[in-house]
Amino acid sequence: MHANNGTDPHAIGTKLPAPEARYDLVVVGAGPAGLAAALAGAGEGKSVLLVDENPIPGGAMGNDVPLLFGGRMTAATQNAERMLETVFMSEPQLEAAMDAGVEVLLGTSAWGVYRNGPGITGLPESVVALADKDRGWIVGYGELVLATGARDLAIGFPGWNQPGVMGAAALERLLTRYEAFAGKRVLIVGSHDLALHTALLAQEKGVEVAGIVEVRAAPQGDAALADAVRAAQIPFYLEDAPAEAIGGIDGVERVRLRSGAEIAVDTVVLAIGLVPSIELIDAMGGSRVLDGARGGYIPGENAGVRCVGTCAGLADTGFDHVEYRMDWARELGKLSAAGTIVCQCEEVTRGDLLGVQPPRYLERPAPMAARSLDTLIQDGPPNPDQIKRLTRAGMGVCQGRRCRDQVAMMLAMAADGPFGSVPLATHRAPVRPLPLRVLADWEESPEMRAGWDVWFGIPTQWVPYRDIDTPREREHQVAIADGWSL
Amino acid sequence: MTYVGLPTPSETPQETMAKIAGTAAKMKVVIVGGGVSGLSAGWWLARSGASVTVLDKGIVGWEASGRNGGGASHYQSPLFVEEQRMWPHMDELLGYPTEHQKERIVAAVTEKQLNQYHYLAKMNNDLGYRVDLLTGDQVRAMVPLTGDNCLGGMHYRFGGHANPQRSVQAYAWALQDLGGRIYQHSPVTGFETECGKVVAVHSGSGRHECDAVVVAAGPQIGALMAKLGVEVPLAAARAEMIVTEPAPMMPIGGVDGNGLYGRQTMRGNLAYGGGPHEWLETFEAGPPARPSSPLTRNLARRVAELFPKAAHLNVIRSWAGIVENTPDGRPIIDRMSDPENVVVATMSGVGFGLSPASGHAIRDLVVDGQCSFTDIAKLSLSRFDGIGADWREQRGWQAPKAEIAA
Numbered sequence: 064m065h066a067n068n069g070t071d072p073h074a075i076g077t078k079l080p081a082p083e084a085r086y087d088l089v090v091v092g093a094g095p096a097g098l099a100a101a102l103a104g105a106g107e108g109k110s111v112l113l114v115d116e117n118p119i120p121g122g123a124m125g126n127d128v129p130l131l132f133g134g135r136m137t138a139a140t141q142n143a144e145r146m147l148e149t150v151f152m153s154e155p156q157l158e159a160a161m162d163a164g165v166e167v168l169l170g171t172s173a174w175g176v177y178r179n180g181p182g183i184t185g186l187p188e189s190v191v192a193l194a195d196k197d198r199g200w201i202v203g204y205g206e207l208v209l210a211t212g213a214r215d216l217a218i219g220f221p222g223w224n225q226p227g228v229m230g231a232a233a234l235e236r237l238l239t240r241y242e243a244f245a246g247k248r249v250l251i252v253g254s255h256d257l258a259l260h261t262a263l264l265a266q267e268k269g270v271e272v273a274g275i276v277e278v279r280a281a282p283q284g285d286a287a288l289a290d291a292v293r294a295a296q297i298p299f300y301l302e303d304a305p306a307e308a309i310g311g312i313d314g315v316e317r318v319r320l321r322s323g324a325e326i327a328v329d330t331v332v333l334a335i336g337l338v339p340s341i342e343l344i345d346a347m348g349g350s351r352v353l354d355g356a357r358g359g360y361i362p363g364e365n366a367g368v369r370c371v372g373t374c375a376g377l378a379d380t381g382f383d384h385v386e387y388r389m390d391w392a393r394e395l396g397k398l399s400a401a402g403t404i405v406c407q408c409e410e411v412t413r414g415d416l417l418g419v420q421p422p423r424y425l426e427r428p429a430p431m432a433a434r435s436l437d438t439l440i441q442d443g444p445p446n447p448d449q450i451k452r453l454t455r456a457g458m459g460v461c462q463g464r465r466c467r468d469q470v471a472m473m474l475a476m477a478a479d480g481p482f483g484s485v486p487l488a489t490h491r492a493p494v495r496p497l498p499l500r501v502l503a504d505w506e507e508s509p510e511m512r513a514g515w516d517v518w519f520g521i522p523t524q525w526v527p528y529r530d531i532d533t534p535r536e537r538e539h540q541v542a543i544a545d546g547w548s549l
Numbered sequence: 550m551t552y553v554g555l556p557t558p559s560e561t562p563q564e565t566m567a568k569i570a571g572t573a574a575k576m577k578v579v580i581v582g583g584g585v586s587g588l589s590a591g592w593w594l595a596r597s598g599a600s601v602t603v604l605d606k607g608i609v610g611w612e613a614s615g616r617n618g619g620g621a622s623h624y625q626s627p628l629f630v631e632e633q634r635m636w637p638h639m640d641e642l643l644g645y646p647t648e649h650q651k652e653r654i655v656a657a658v659t660e661k662q663l664n665q666y667h668y669l670a671k672m673n674n675d676l677g678y679r680v681d682l683l684t685g686d687q688v689r690a691m692v693p694l695t696g697d698n699c700l701g702g703m704h705y706r707f708g709g710h711a712n713p714q715r716s717v718q719a720y721a722w723a724l725q726d727l728g729g730r731i732y733q734h735s736p737v738t739g740f741e742t743e744c745g746k747v748v749a750v751h752s753g754s755g756r757h758e759c760d761a762v763v764v765a766a767g768p769q770i771g772a773l774m775a776k777l778g779v780e781v782p783l784a785a786a787r788a789e790m791i792v793t794e795p796a797p798m799m800p801i802g803g804v805d806g807n808g809l810y811g812r813q814t815m816r817g818n819l820a821y822g823g824g825p826h827e828w829l830e831t832f833e834a835g836p837p838a839r840p841s842s843p844l845t846r847n848l849a850r851r852v853a854e855l856f857p858k859a860a861h862l863n864v865i866r867s868w869a870g871i872v873e874n875t876p877d878g879r880p881i882i883d884r885m886s887d888p889e890n891v892v893v894a895t896m897s898g899v900g901f902g903l904s905p906a907s908g909h910a911i912r913d914l915v916v917d918g919q920c921s922f923t924d925i926a927k928l929s930l931s932r933f934d935g936i937g938a939d940w941r942e943q944r945g946w947q948a949p950k951a952e953i954a955a
Contacts, residue, residue, distance in 0.1 A: 183827060549661065
C-alpha cells in the first residue's frame, strides 16, 4: 500500500461546506417577474427566499455595475439607509411578499450558482452564493428562479468614456426606483421601443429630452409610441449618429452628430438595446442560445433553474435586435478612430483591440507590433477569451459589462461573420465585483484548514533533484510535504 | 541580466542560440499539444533549424498552461538553473512580451508557515541558491499590502513570475516567425509507424509526416501514448484561482505565502490559487468543463489574510484549470525506445515556469538523444515500470464515481 493509505488529505473530498440555509425556492431579482414567482411559491406553501441586489452599493454603481450608470447618480445614492427605504417603497409588492411569508433580502446579490456536473462533484448540493455589503454565504435550493432582468448594451464612440454616457436601464432605475438621476437634459441614442419608452419616461419625470438619434432611416419602435414621442415635441435625428461626445470635468456637455448638428446635453442615453442578464447561467456552465428577436444570448434549458422576465429574453415582437445592434456597431465603428476607447477599465483602444496589442505598460517590439487580428485569424476563428487575455479588453473591474458585447460585435465584423460566429467572452463567478473581505469564508471548517495545501500536497514533488533516492529525501518529505497543511 | 542569488552561467542564452542554429536542419518534427512545454520545445527546435508543426485540440495555451500562477522559481527541478538562466532573456529572444519579473517574497501569517519557510530557505541555501530570511517588519516594508499579522518570511534572490497567457502566445508567435506551423482545433487521431518509428501523425488538419514526435499534451498524453502501446501513468485534477481588481503596485509582485501561490500582475491585479484540488476522469477530447467552486471564498479569505491592506479590493473573476500529475509529482521528460523517435513530456503540474528549460531539454532529446545541460535521468518514464493498475486508488487520486458517470 502507498504511504497515503488510499486517501488524499488534500483532495476536495467533503471539504466544501454545506449551505448555511436551504429553501424550497430561491428567487434572484425582485422585479415584477421575480416577485410573482416568489408569491406563487409562497402560495404553494414553499419556503421562499427572494433576494435583490438593489440598492446597489455606491462603489459598484461608480463602476457601472450592474447597469451603465455613467456617473449620473446623485449623492443620495451614497446614503445606504435612504436608498434601502427608497427601494423598498418603490415596489409595493415587496411588502405583500413579506406578508405571504417570503424571506426578502434587499441589498443582496447572487454572485454564483454551483452544482455538481462535468468537472466537479465535490459539492454537498446545488447552491446559490449570496453577498450583502458585509458578508458572503451560500444557500441550498430546491428550485432556483432567476429574474435578473436585462442590462444595458454599450457601444462606444468618441467621447463615450466620460461621465454622462449612460444606459437606458440605468436611467430608468435612477428615475423610478432610486429617485436619484443627476442629469437635466438628455439625448437618446436608438429609436426602438426601449428608446421611445425611455424618452417618454424621462420627460414625464421632468427631464428635458433634446432628441432621439437613429442610425436607420425611420423610427424603429412601435408606431403609436413614435407618435407619442412626436406629440411630446421630441425631435428625431434620422440616418444620423453621435460622432463625438464633448465635455469637461463633469463629463458630457454637448454631442456632435455625424450630420454636423451640435446638441447641448449633459447626458447621452444609450438605448440601442438591452442584453438579457445571463451572467449566472453562463458562469454556472449552463446552456445559452442566441436569439436575435429575444435580445441576443438567452438561457437555454437548464435543469433545476427557471428564468423569468426579461432575463429569459426580451418580448419577441419580430424585431431583430442583433441586426439592429450590428447596424449601430458598424456606424459607430466608422465614426470611431483607432484611439477611441473600447474597454474603459483597461483603457484598451479600438486600434489596440483589432491589433491584438498588449497594454501600454508593456513594450511592443517589432514582431509584436506586426501582429494583428488578421494574423491571429489565420490560426483559427477569433476567440474573445483569448483576445481579452492578450489585449486586456474586458478584464477590468466592471467585469466586461461595458465592452463584452461590443467586442464580440467588433470581432465578428473583423472576421466577416455574423454576430454569433464569434463566441461571447465567458462569465465567471463572482458575477458581481465583491471585496475579498466580503467574499471570504471567515468560518471555514477545520477540515478545510487541515487539508489546505499550496499545490497538490504530493510529498515527493518538491524534493530537490539531487536528493531524490537519498536519505535526505525522506527528511524533506517529512519537513516540507507530509502534513503540510498551511 | 543574471541573479545575485545564483551561480553565474558559463554561457549566455544568445551564445546557446548561436550554438544550436542549424543542428536540426531538414528535421521534420511534429509536436502534439500546444501548451507551454510543447510550444517551447517547438521554439527551441525551430531555433535549431527544424521544420516544426504543432497540433492542438483547441487553442494554444488554453488549458493549464494559460491558467496558472505564473511562478518561475523551481529550485527542486534539475531544470532550475536553466530556468533561471533563460527567463530574463525570453522577451528579447522571443520578440514578444512575457511580463517576466524577477525575485519572490513569501510571507507567513502563522508560526507553522514561518517554520516551513525557514526550512525551505535553509534547503535552498544548502543548494547554493540565495534565500534571505525576513522579519515581519522587513516583510511589511517590502510588501506594503501585508499587515500586522505577518510574522516574517523569506526573499528568494532568484526566480520570479510571468504572464502565462501572454508567454504561451509569445512562444507560439515566435515559433511562427521561425517558419513553424501551428494547427489549432486539430486533435490528433492516430500515429503511423514504420520500422519502430512514427512516420506521420494524423489529425483534424490531415496527415503530417515527421522524423520525430513530441507528445506534450498534458492530461491527454495517456490516451495518445496508449495508441503507441506506451503506458504513461497520469491523473488529472482541477485547481482554482481568483483575481482581484488592481491594487497599488508593490516593488516585488511575486509575493505569496499563507498557503497560496500567485502574484501581483503588472497591471496590479492580485491573482492567487491554492487549496484542495479535485481528481477527475480524463477525456481524450479534453476536459468538458473547467468549473470553479465555492472554494473561491476560502481563497478570498487566504488572500485577505495575506494582504490585510487589500481586503477591500474587489474579486472580479475566478477560474479553474485541469492539471495532470505523475504518481510522484515529478516530470516525465523521456525519449522512448519504441517507437524510438518519440519524446514524451509532462511537467506534472509545474510546467509554466520551467518551460524555457523544458523546451531545451526536449529539443536535446529529439536532436541528440540526451540532455546537454543537466542530468534528467530521474525523470524517465521507466521509473514507473510495474506500477500497479490501482496506483490512483492507492494514493486516493481516483475520480469520484459520480464524475465518471457524468
